[in-house]
Amino acid sequence: MTKVKGQSLHKQSNPLADATHQLKILAEGPFKNGDLPLFKERIHQSLGQPLVAKKLEILQINVGYMCNQVCDHCHVDAGPDRKEIMTRATMEQCLEVIKTTKAQTLDLTGGAPEMNPNFRWFVVAARKAGIQEIIVRSNLTIIRAHKKYHDLPDFFKQHNIHVVSSMPHWTKDKTDKQRGSGVFEASIEALKQLNAVGYGQPNSGLQLDLVYNPSGAFLPADQNDLEADFKQRLRSDFGIEFGQLFAITNLPISRFLDFLIASDNYQDYMYRLVDAYNPAAAQSVMCTNTLSVSWDGALYDCDFNQMLQLPVAGSVRHIAHYQESLMEGRKIKVSQHCYGCTAGAGSSCQGSVA
Amino acid sequence: MSYYDPKDLRKFKDITQWSEALGHKFFDYYNAVFQEGALTPREKSLIALAVAHTEMCPYCIDAYTEDGLKRGITKDEMMEAVHVGAAIKSGASLVHSVMMMNKVNKLDA
Ligand code: SF4
Ligand code: SF4
Numbered sequence: 001m002t003k004v005k006g007q008s009l010h011k012q013s014n015p016l017a018d019a020t021h022q023l024k025i026l027a028e029g030p031f032k033n034g035d036l037p038l039f040k041e042r043i044h045q046s047l048g049q050p051l052v053a054k055k056l057e058i059l060q061i062n063v064g065y066m067c068n069q070v071c072d073h074c075h076v077d078a079g080p081d082r083k084e085i086m087t088r089a090t091m092e093q094c095l096e097v098i099k100t101t102k103a104q105t106l107d108l109t110g111g112a113p114e115m116n117p118n119f120r121w122f123v124v125a126a127r128k129a130g131i132q133e134i135i136v137r138s139n140l141t142i143i144r145a146h147k148k149y150h151d152l153p154d155f156f157k158q159h160n161i162h163v164v165s166s167m168p169h170w171t172k173d174k175t176d177k178q179r180g181s182g183v184f185e186a187s188i189e190a191l192k193q194l195n196a197v198g199y200g201q202p203n204s205g206l207q208l209d210l211v212y213n214p215s216g217a218f219l220p221a222d223q224n225d226l227e228a229d230f231k232q233r234l235r236s237d238f239g240i241e242f243g244q245l246f247a248i249t250n251l252p253i254s255r256f257l258d259f260l261i262a263s264d265n266y267q268d269y270m271y272r273l274v275d276a277y278n279p280a281a282a283q284s285v286m287c288t289n290t291l292s293v294s295w296d297g298a299l300y301d302c303d304f305n306q307m308l309q310l311p312v313a314g315s316v317r318h319i320a321h322y323q324e325s326l327m328e329g330r331k332i333k334v335s336q337h338c339y340g341c342t343a344g345a346g347s348s349c350q351g352s353v354a
Numbered sequence: 355m356s357y358y359d360p361k362d363l364r365k366f367k368d369i370t371q372w373s374e375a376l377g378h379k380f381f382d383y384y385n386a387v388f389q390e391g392a393l394t395p396r397e398k399s400l401i402a403l404a405v406a407h408t409e410m411c412p413y414c415i416d417a418y419t420e421d422g423l424k425r426g427i428t429k430d431e432m433m434e435a436v437h438v439g440a441a442i443k444s445g446a447s448l449v450h451s452v453m454m455m456n457k458v459n460k461l462d463a
Contacts, residue, residue, distance in 0.1 A: 169426055214424065221424040225395055229426060275364065 006070050006180075008079040009255060016258045017077060019309035026252065026336040029267060036274045039338045046279040051332040053301070056324060057289040059131075060107040060349065061086070061094055062303060063119065064295045067111040068145045071166075071179045073213070073256040075307055078111040085115075086295040091122045093297055093320045095129055101324060104132040107290075107349065109303060112142045114149060127159050135162045137211075137349075140190040141183055153190075153197045162207040163199060164246070164349075165191075168215055170233035178215045191240045200241040208241075211351075213248045217265035219276060219344055220247035223352045246351025249273075251304050251340035273339035281346025281354040287332045290349070293319050301332045303349070308337065363413045396425050403432060404439035 370377030406414030
């Protein structure tokens with residue numbers, strides 16, 4: 001199937017837009033013929049039991065799949081052509097939960113979360129509801145995309161938002177190849193704007209962290225080594241400051257799965273992930289302390305399971321019926337994509353876990 | 355079938371099966387060499403890539419190209435490192451031409 005740049009798999013009616021098809025691929029090949037162990041067996045071996053959720057710490061809400069970018073490896077299959085967007089009514093249901101949850105962190109993601117027309121209203125209301133920390137996963141370029149977004153750094157500052165942004169490399173070539181032409185320059189501009197209002201500056205209390213994910217079919221190197229390189233290069237080349245770098249492994253789903261298959265890297269990549277399985281990382285995969293809410297209010301163990309349409313186990317499957325006590329101890333739905341979370345130093349939305 | 359099989363790289367660790375003590379000594383040494391020291395792991399990775407080429411070892415080229423990508427090393431940096439290796443290798447050949455010249459000068463009056 002020929003790939004159209006700038007369109008989601010959904011828009012192209014690519015078979016990989018279908019979650020069932022992706023799950024079928026993940027269950028076949030080396031996992032079917034016994035060359036590689038199934039994730040559920042491997043994790044059982046390390047933990048002595050299936051993977052279960054512990055105490056909720058992070059409520060991650062995906063407010064819509066619309067995005068101003070169409071990055072090559074997006075696990076959301078986001079883009080300007082995706083119309084799934086959280087309504088204000090669903091946001092209100094989320095707020096009821098935010099008011100009572102014991103979780104300390106609200107993590108807003110997308111797509112580009114800022115493109116949801118109720119984004120700012122929701123952030124203000126969530127702050128009022130009293131959650132300790134609010135993270136916004138901002139792709140940076142949105143700040144430069146249109147004048148209505150130019151003041152986002154001030155808005156973030158005003159509400160003490162913890163900004164977490166993708167930055168795949170400190171060079172233009174590598175960044176633009178993965179995220180689209182012009183993305184590097186716009187990202188640098190946005191980072192400068194964030195720095196200018198105090199983000200990433202020592203003692204400002206305004207947190208700005210970057211997310212690195214590899215540009216191809218390989219795992220990230222050590223997070224601290226990468227962070228040192230990013231800091232040095234972004235500082236010397238552009239005078240940019242940031243807090244931490246989170247190194248995230250690409251999971252074999254959606255557009256990254258499409259890339260792996262099209263470039264004949266799928267099988268080797270799965271071997272790589274399984275070979276790098278780290279039992280210590282398996283103890284702390286993010287689904288053990290995170291719950292993911294999709295644009296329509298449905299509940300998932302993580303944003304990846306959301307994209308694979310694997311709903312949480314148990315009777316409560318929608319934010320409207322949420323009961324925190326019922327979520328703890330639930331069995332996590334796993335498949336072979338989960339090996340991406342346990343490879344090497346492990347991977348989560350907060351970077352390495354082991 | 356070719357002599358080299360990319361899949362064999364995954365089996366490298368298995369060399370300990372036929373000589374456990376020596377195998378482990380080798381891997382301990384190997385891992386210690388690549389730790390951060392006076393040189394950064396990134397610098398060490400580029401040296402390894404250059405040597406992989408001068409040794410013309412397909413497994414090492416495979417491993418250290420991937421290692422470089424993981425570390426965010428760019429194509430330009432990788433190719434420059436390979437040129438350093440190639441320059442030393444060709445220099446090592448060419449510097450021996452002094453022997454040839456000495457010999458000619460001695461024998462051919
Ligand atoms: S910016 Fe993020 S959500 Fe948007 S396409 Fe890129 S990876 Fe996906
Ligand atoms: S992919 Fe999701 S469910 Fe699987 S281990 Fe990672 S966080 Fe948990």
